Amino acid sequence: MNAIHYSEYDCEASGNFLTEASLARQGFDIRVEHAQWSNTGTALIETGDSCLLRLMLPTSAQTKPNFGSFPSHVAHRFHPLGNLLFIPRGTEFHLRHAASEQKALVCLFDPSSLGVLGSYRWNWQDGVSEAMLNLQSGYLHASLQRLAEEVAHPGFASELQTECLLTSIALDLRREFIDADDDAVHSSHSAEKLSPRQLNILRELLDSASDEGRSLGHLAQACQLPLRTLSSRCKNTTGMTLRQYAAQSRLQKAVALLADSRLLIKQVAYQAGFNNAAAFSAAFRKELGVTPEEFRHQRQR
Known part of the structure; x- marks a missing residue:
């Protein structure tokens, strides 16, 4: 699977990324990474054929908030990034970072390559929204923490365990950002009800x-x-x-x-x-x- 493309465009020094642990197989690439930026700047992140999930992990360093924006979105404004963010495949994302140091779980995966999920269509583009920059799901947060533990300390059948977690995560994301929008299109009352x-x-x-x-x-x-x-x-x-x-x-x-x-x-x-x-x-x-x-x-x- 293709890795994300990261490029700074208004900062002389690019960020330094150190991989502490990783687990990669067909359909996913998961890493625990340390990121360090010596200056403030803005970077373009292109996900290519992979979806990206990032969960901030505890660190002794003092972290500063970063901001992000989807340039394809109508508003195209920078919003504060939460501890958990999601960038769909084929999406351009602009990151505005401070001079800081952060530790995070970075999860690249392709749902269409995960077992039975290959039979579904994964059209994320109609559901791209600022809600992806600060996911509020406690379930997703707990699942990604479990992935971080699995990557850092692999156990019996780690590949199978990881694929099961990613399958469940992908389905949960689909319910939030794909199926919910489809329901809104087909239901005449959805505009007056909560999704x-x-x-x-x-x-x-x-x-x-x-x-x-x-x-x-x-x-x-x-x-x-x-x-x-x-x-x-x-x-x-x-x-x-x-x-x-x-x-x-x-x-x-x-x-x-x-x-x-x-x-x-x-x-x-x-x-x-x-x-x-x-x-x-x-x-x-x-x-x-x-x-x-x-x-x-x-x-x-």
């Missing part, structure tokens, strides 16, 4: 209980929709407004967390996505008719 990818993003962020999951504005930004439109489509999809859906998701998580008697109420509140214990108790009592303490006591009895 499977958008609904998955909502669930991932709300379940994470991160600061992003607490902000309705960030949820809208992650789904690439205005807040009012997101709330309307959320209601058409789930029967609840965005605020109601977020509140129900937090309470469902809180109920599960309350089963762990080792957690303080304020810990449950924070992990479920509430800003403080008082707001959590008020919302819990309004919905279930009892306080979190009373609910926990009833369950223990």
Whole structure:
């Protein structure tokens, strides 16, 4: 399979790339790489016949955020890159980097060369979007971390293990960026409902209980929709407004967390996505008719 083509075009010094570990077979080439840039600059990355997934890995060096852009996209603006990004095959990608050092898992693969996936058509171009620059899927993140471990410390049947992981990853990416768009074309109601990818993003962020999951504005930004439109489509999809859906998701998580008697109420509140214990108790009592303490006591009895 063809490797990616990397070329700097506004920096005198190109980046230095050191491969710490690698695993390459028919259909995939996976590496754990150290990248170091002595100056700021911009580079053109061409993926050729391969898709590219990059997962940032922990390093002792202080990292600085990079930015990226798809020149074929209408907006053609540089956006901050997340820990996990995806560049489809046959795509030009512009990287704007700082003078920094980074460690990452770089995964090149061709889905059409992975067993039964060869029978599917893999047309990524209609689904290229800025969402690819900051994938929010916890599943993909965990799968790529597993790949990084497999490359660094190969075990029994590493090639088979790697191919199985890549097959699952490719199918998940297809559901987000190919099949979701096909469904939108064939469904007359899809423009007024959340796509499977958008609904998955909502669930991932709300379940994470991160600061992003607490902000309705960030949820809208992650789904690439205005807040009012997101709330309307959320209601058409789930029967609840965005605020109601977020509140129900937090309470469902809180109920599960309350089963762990080792957690303080304020810990449950924070992990479920509430800003403080008082707001959590008020919302819990309004919905279930009892306080979190009373609910926990009833369950223990």
